[in-house]
Amino acid sequence: MQVAQLAGVSLKTASRALGGEPHIRPATRDQVLAAARELGYRRNTAASLLARGHHSDSFGLITGDLTNPFYSALAQGLEDEIRTEGLHLTVANSRESPELERSVAQSLADWQTKAVVVASAMPDHSSYAALQEHGIPVVFVDRAAQQIEADSVVFDNAGGGETAARHLLAGGHRRIAFIGDYTWLPTYQERLAGMAGAMDAAGIEGWRRWVRAGAHDVPSARAATAELLDGDDPPTAFFAGNNRAALGVIEELVGRSVDGGAPAVVGFDDFEGARALGVTVIANDPQEMGRRAGRLALDRLADRDLPVQTVTLPTTLVTRGSGERPPPRD
Amino acid sequence: MQVAQLAGVSLKTASRALGGEPHIRPATRDQVLAAARELGYRRNTAASLLARGHHSDSFGLITGDLTNPFYSALAQGLEDEIRTEGLHLTVANSRESPELERSVAQSLADWQTKAVVVASAMPDHSSYAALQEHGIPVVFVDRAAQQIEADSVVFDNAGGGETAARHLLAGGHRRIAFIGDYTWLPTYQERLAGMAGAMDAAGIEGWRRWVRAGAHDVPSARAATAELLDGDDPPTAFFAGNNRAALGVIEELVGRSVDGGAPAVVGFDDFEGARALGVTVIANDPQEMGRRAGRLALDRLADRDLPVQTVTLPTTLVTRGSGERPPPRD
DNA sequence: ATGCCGCATGACAGCGTTGTCATCGCGTGA
DNA sequence: TCACGCGATGACAACGCTGTCATGCGGCAT
Numbered sequence: 001m002q003v004a005q006l007a008g009v010s011l012k013t014a015s016r017a018l019g020g021e022p023h024i025r026p027a028t029r030d031q032v033l034a035a036a037r038e039l040g041y042r043r044n045t046a047a048s049l050l051a052r053g054h055h056s057d058s059f060g061l062i063t064g065d066l067t068n069p070f071y072s073a074l075a076q077g078l079e080d081e082i083r084t085e086g087l088h089l090t091v092a093n094s095r096e097s098p099e100l101e102r103s104v105a106q107s108l109a110d111w112q113t114k115a116v117v118v119a120s121a122m123p124d125h126s127s128y129a130a131l132q133e134h135g136i137p138v139v140f141v142d143r144a145a146q147q148i149e150a151d152s153v154v155f156d157n158a159g160g161g162e163t164a165a166r167h168l169l170a171g172g173h174r175r176i177a178f179i180g181d182y183t184w185l186p187t188y189q190e191r192l193a194g195m196a197g198a199m200d201a202a203g204i205e206g207w208r209r210w211v212r213a214g215a216h217d218v219p220s221a222r223a224a225t226a227e228l229l230d231g232d233d234p235p236t237a238f239f240a241g242n243n244r245a246a247l248g249v250i251e252e253l254v255g256r257s258v259d260g261g262a263p264a265v266v267g268f269d270d271f272e273g274a275r276a277l278g279v280t281v282i283a284n285d286p287q288e289m290g291r292r293a294g295r296l297a298l299d300r301l302a303d304r305d306l307p308v309q310t311v312t313l314p315t316t317l318v319t320r321g322s323g324e325r326p327p328p329r330d
Numbered sequence: 331m332q333v334a335q336l337a338g339v340s341l342k343t344a345s346r347a348l349g350g351e352p353h354i355r356p357a358t359r360d361q362v363l364a365a366a367r368e369l370g371y372r373r374n375t376a377a378s379l380l381a382r383g384h385h386s387d388s389f390g391l392i393t394g395d396l397t398n399p400f401y402s403a404l405a406q407g408l409e410d411e412i413r414t415e416g417l418h419l420t421v422a423n424s425r426e427s428p429e430l431e432r433s434v435a436q437s438l439a440d441w442q443t444k445a446v447v448v449a450s451a452m453p454d455h456s457s458y459a460a461l462q463e464h465g466i467p468v469v470f471v472d473r474a475a476q477q478i479e480a481d482s483v484v485f486d487n488a489g490g491g492e493t494a495a496r497h498l499l500a501g502g503h504r505r506i507a508f509i510g511d512y513t514w515l516p517t518y519q520e521r522l523a524g525m526a527g528a529m530d531a532a533g534i535e536g537w538r539r540w541v542r543a544g545a546h547d548v549p550s551a552r553a554a555t556a557e558l559l560d561g562d563d564p565p566t567a568f569f570a571g572n573n574r575a576a577l578g579v580i581e582e583l584v585g586r587s588v589d590g591g592a593p594a595v596v597g598f599d600d601f602e603g604a605r606a607l608g609v610t611v612i613a614n615d616p617q618e619m620g621r622r623a624g625r626l627a628l629d630r631l632a633d634r635d636l637p638v639q640t641v642t643l644p645t646t647l648v649t650r651g652s653g654e655r656p657p658p659r660d
Numbered sequence: 661a662t663g664c665c666g667c668a669t670g671a672c673a674g675c676g677t678t679g680t681c682a683t684c685g686c687g688t689g690a
Numbered sequence: 691t692c693a694c695g696c697g698a699t700g701a702c703a704a705c706g707c708t709g710t711c712a713t714g715c716g717g718c719a720t
Contacts, residue, residue: 273603
């Protein structure tokens with residue numbers, strides 16, 4: 001190593017100085033550091049990791065689309081959390097495709113990330129067991145682990161769904177639509193289940209005729225909204241199952257004036273612009289979700305035998321007007 | 331290597347099979363791959379990189395805040411681009427702080443990323459020369475390289491600023507405010523300069539009294555907007571210098587009814603919800619920015635001696651109503 | 661004054677993989 | 691049939707760093 005030569009010390013001593021190890025005289029350390037600075041030395045990660053028997057210094061995050069602010073907030077929270085331990089975050093995109101997710105996960109595994117955090121697009125997560133067997137903690141976010149023993153961080157989807165429906169019911173609505181994401185998503189199922197609890201408890205019948213799914217992006221949510229509004233028996237309120245769906249519903253409503261006043265809208269997930277748009281939402285904190293996931297993974301890295309945990313984060317009703325619009329008088 | 335043993339071949343042959351190298355009989359390869367699968371073998375990245383003399387398999391991206399959809403879209407575009415070459419993306423957050431940016435860049439350099447893409451919070455980028463000297467391409471995005479020879483990808487900020495101002499002027503506005511980001515940002519300066527060109531050409535005098543800066547987030551933009559509206563001589567139109575500023579202006583306007591009609595608003599950067607809110611914007615494509623930056627870095631990786639390029643991406647005026655509101659009659 | 665202890669330092673091996681070069685065997689053309 | 695060539699395979703070193711262990715030195719207690 002050139003640095004050691006310039007500093008006039010042995011390789012090992014230089015390594016000690018650069019690595020911040022003890023058992024080195026301050027004067028010697030400074031000498032080495034000065035030499036390193038002068039030569040513009042950068043330690044070779046690969047060699048360092050190899051020698052220490054480690055594999056990687058970064059966590060992998062797999063999401064469906066970083067463009068969705070929900071995921072990017074999650075990524076930010078995760079990054080914040082692991083940076084405290086000097087770790088990096090590598091992001092990968094599954095585009096909500098199970099095949100792509102598998103390949104991306106494989107790739108992260110090949111490159112031996114220290115841990116993987118995933119918002120999975122798969123119904124069955126047993127294939128992640130391979131990673132676990134290699135000592136790579138896997139934490140499932142937003143969508144809980146299925147068919148596998150693994151940590152998860154999720155929102156109280158059922159509770160949020162119930163709160164949303166109750167809120168609309170309390171406002172006098174009876175014809176309440178649900179514009180949900182893909183049906184295979186646990187988040188879809190749980191939010192709908194929560195709504196079902198409230199609707200059934202209120203004695204509403206036949207409400208499922210206003211349930212629509214597949215609203216994973218704005219256009220599809222708009223389309224579903226339009227279809228319902230143009231139907232025989234239009235709903236007086238909408239419960240949008242995610243941030244994209246809420247935007248889609250709102251966009252569609254903005255474009256038309258509905259006889260007897262605009263339908264009420266409650267969205268799941270808070271989103272930028274919801275305040276300006278006056279959209280009532282079931283708010284959650286994806287950034288916190290990222291932080292918690294990071295923490296779980298770090299803890300498991302420190303002690304593999306920790307019991308498996310599922311952390312459920314709360315949701316809060318934030319009223320901003322759209323959810324408080326009354327139904328039109330018949 | 332266990333795999334080699336199980337497959338009954340030499341270490342090198344196993345390496346060839348796993349690495350997809352030529353000069354290996356298909357039958358032998360399959361045998362090795364089968365053995366690898368059985369043992370759940372994963373190649374050790376660190377060792378592989380070390381042996382090949384490479385350093386890393388990922389690009390680093392430094393932004394101010396992944397939570398800002400502008401940056402996350404950029405990140406997504408960059409990831410899409412480099413994944414085609416089997417590379418990963420590591421994200422890091424500078425929180426728009428030069429000190430943090432320096433430390434984060436240092437850390438990426440220590441861990442030897444293949445290339446760095448940065449939306450820098452620094453006025454002077456000469457410290458990035460150290461990375462370049464180590465053969466790490468550095469590409470500046472959104473904010474062009476300063477005091478350093480490096481590739482950049484930026485938007486046509488001056489053009490966009492001019493277009494925005496012209497649009498409002500054409501609508502009959504004379505008292506036009508600019509709610510800009512931090513003054514030290516080149517994007518601030520260029521957008522304002524573009525506006526200045528249009529204002530001066532139109533013979534408007536004293537318009538700079540409606541220029542405000544520091545609107546890097548929604549609350550500060552709201553505050554600036556409120557201050558202007560509550561002043562003696564409120565503007566009849568706002569040009570918001572970034573997506574957060576636009577949201578702040580809109581939020582503030584939503585909360586009040588201004589005598590003689592709401593002020594017009596044009597924002598810079600398109601944003602989710604702009605359509606629903608009916609906000610006229612100077613739209614740009616951060617995802618494309620990410621892709622182009624990735625391409626520049628990849629190209630430079632292939633040939634260090636490529637001439638330094640600055641790619642300027644276009645902006646487009648998208649009218650949605652807020653920018654077309656006329657000024658109140660005096 | 662002597663011996664012991666602990667800290668600073670250095671020599672050396674080894675981390676898991678791939679590049680280099682040598683070897684081997686088989687097929688081809690004369 | 692023999693020489694030649696080329697593809698398949700293997701032995702071995704090297705990548706740059708850190709862990710282990712040995713060595714040397716000075717201070718402290720007796």
